[in-house]
Amino acid sequence: MATxxxxxxxxxxxxxxxxxxxxxxxxxxxxxxxVALLNVATRHENADGSVTILQQNSSDKPNETKVILR
Known part of the structure; x- marks a missing residue:
């Protein structure tokens, strides 16, 4: 079906x-x-409707990016 x-x-x-x-x-x-990525993200979202992306860097603490889905 084309849309x-x-x-x-x-x-x-x-x-x-x-x-x-x-x-x-x-x-x-x-x-x-x-859409596939959003599907995965919504299955793992936090109670507040966000997901947190962790990026490992050279320091001990990874960079965190919080994305609000709702």
């Missing part, structure tokens, strides 16, 4: 950049990956 959406210039540019970064074959592939 079309209106995408503004800013989102289109973001999708294009992600397409190049991921080596995706299309912007639709980028959107499929984004």
């Amino acid at each position: 079309s959406y209106n995408i503004d210039a800013k989102l289109d540019e973001t999708l294009e950049q992600l397409k190049l970064h991921l080596g995706a074959s299309s912007k639709a592939e980028v959107l499929r990956k984004a």
Whole structure:
């Protein structure tokens, strides 16, 4: 089933950049990956509707980024 959406210039540019970064074959592939990632994130969200991304660095404490989903 084909569905079309209106995408503004800013989102289109973001999708294009992600397409190049991921080596995706299309912007639709980028959107499929984004939905899959959001699906995983929502299954592991905190009680406040957030997820925390940890990035290990050279120091003892990892960098934390909190993303609010709801």
